[in-house]
Amino acid sequence: MEKIYTENLIPLMTSYTTPFGKVDYGGDAYLVYGGYNYEPYHLFGTGQFSSASSKGIWVSYEFEKPERIVKYTLRTHSWLYERSPKSWTFDAWDGTQWIVLDTRDNQPQWTNTDKREYEIKNSYYYKKYRINLKNSWGSYIHLSRMEMMGELPNKSFILHEGEYKKFNPKILGKDPKIDVVPKMTSDTSPLGKVTARGAYNPAWQAFDKDSSTYWYDNGSSASNPSWLQYEFDSPKIINKIALDSLIITGSAYGIKEFTLLGSNDGLNYDSLLSVDNHPNRSTKETYQFNNKNEYLIYKLKFGLSYHNYYTLVSSFEMYEMATPNTPAFWSTISTTVPTSNQFIEKGIDSLFPLLNRTLTQLEPFPMIQRNDILVSGEVGKVFSKTIDLKKYFDIRSIRTEVK
Numbered sequence: 495m496e497k498i499y500t501e502n503l504i505p506l507m508t509s510y511t512t513p514f515g516k517v518d519y520g521g522d523a524y525l526v527y528g529g530y531n532y533e534p535y536h537l538f539g540t541g542q543f544s545s546a547s548s549k550g551i552w553v554s555y556e557f558e559k560p561e562r563i564v565k566y567t568l569r570t571h572s573w574l575y576e577r578s579p580k581s582w583t584f585d586a587w588d589g590t591q592w593i594v595l596d597t598r599d600n601q602p603q604w605t606n607t608d609k610r611e612y613e614i615k616n617s618y619y620y621k622k623y624r625i626n627l628k629n630s631w632g633s634y635i636h637l638s639r640m641e642m643m644g645e646l647p648n649k650s651f652i653l654h655e656g657e658y659k660k661f662n663p664k665i666l667g668k669d670p671k672i673d674v675v676p677k678m679t680s681d682t683s684p685l686g687k688v689t690a691r692g693a694y695n696p697a698w699q700a701f702d703k704d705s706s707t708y709w710y711d712n713g714s715s716a717s718n719p720s721w722l723q724y725e726f727d728s729p730k731i732i733n734k735i736a737l738d739s740l741i742i743t744g745s746a747y748g749i750k751e752f753t754l755l756g757s758n759d760g761l762n763y764d765s766l767l768s769v770d771n772h773p774n775r776s777t778k779e780t781y782q783f784n785n786k787n788e789y790l791i792y793k794l795k796f797g798l799s800y801h802n803y804y805t806l807v808s809s810f811e812m813y814e815m816a817t818p819n820t821p822a823f824w825s826t827i828s829t830t831v832p833t834s835n836q837f838i839e840k841g842i843d844s845l846f847p848l849l850n851r852t853l854t855q856l857e858p859f860p861m862i863q864r865n866d867i868l869v870s871g872e873v874g875k876v877f878s879k880t881i882d883l884k885k886y887f888d889i890r891s892i893r894t895e896v897k
């Protein structure tokens with residue numbers, strides 16, 4: 495679907511900070527010539543901008559709130575337009591460094607009327623963007639004007655029999671057989687966050703899907719009991735866990751008593767499961783429990799183990815409550831032309847998959863016997879089935895089968 499762009503989001507600047515936002519520059523000074531200051535803020539105003547030399551200069555604009563810029567324009571001076579830029583990048587500041595969003599090398603010569611538009615791919619909202627001008631066709635780098643545009647949301651409904659409808663795609667249900675903790679390679683990679691009371695061996699090794707590696711906490715006591723916690727990146731309804739331990743010393747394994755807690759803020763915890771007799775062996779024990787609440791954080795709080803209060807967990811797996819797939823369906827949003835808010839909040843993002851026709855083979859459906867339409871004396875059997883040609887068109891073949 496074609497993109498619709500906003501107006502230029504930068505106001506007509508009359509200084510580095512008025513009327514709002516902030517212009518900055520670096521890499522070179524600006525040109526002062528003939529009593530005129532070719533200052534960088536003029537790039538976003540009515541004046542003219544030029545660097546003091548040809549060594550390269552960048553000019554940034556900082557918005558008051560983050561914007562997702564997906565297009566920018568550049569306009570030449572009407573004179574000395576051969577000093578317009580030849581190579582540059584368009585960058586965004588992510589708070590730490592400049593991220594290159596667009597690279598233009600050896601652009602064609604400009605004319606004195608050129609205004610060029612550059613569409614870019616950018617998924618993120620940044621406050622500050624810059625053009626980093628590398629060189630020009632002449633001895634200075636001149637430009638008259640720069641604009642930056644965002645994208646307007648492009649939302650649709652389908653008008654069908656007097657109703658404005660939205661298509662709601664199929665949502666996959668939860669598979670209760672999948673351990674939803676990813677295979678961790680550190681306390682925070684690839685997703686979520688592992689924490690523990692103590693970690694003589696790294697806590698993430700309880701979540702690395704390898705039963706030979708483990709988390710071990712050997713400083714815990716009755717007054718300072720051990721705990722192990724995983725924070726998901728989105729809340730989940732966990733109603734089954736699997737736990738596995740290994741020998742700490744002699745024939746003592748590292749899990750005996752524990753409570754499983756759920757929390758959404760890391761401060762208030764609900765108790766979900768209590769176990770005081772986890773077996774003294776290394777086999778994966780599964781615990782199913784009744785939980786219908788979503789939690790972001792799941793925490794194991796340990797009591798006594800088979801070796802004092804020391805704790806060792808080689809595997810801590812979590813499983814979600816099974817939910818069925820939600821089939822795709824149409825919902826009616828309005829029977830009058832929807833408001834702009836309804837479009838923005840509920841509109842369909844892309845009509846493409848809906849309008850994308852595919853050739854498909856339908857499941858067989860039974861026909862209705864209609865021998866009643868035979869007139870007296872006629873022999874044989876008659877079957878009937880109505881096919882909705884609004885729904886199924888360009889039918890390539892129909893096969894009938896009498897069983």
Ligand SMILES: [Ca+2]
Nearest residue numbers: 699704707808
């Ligand atoms: Ca492990």
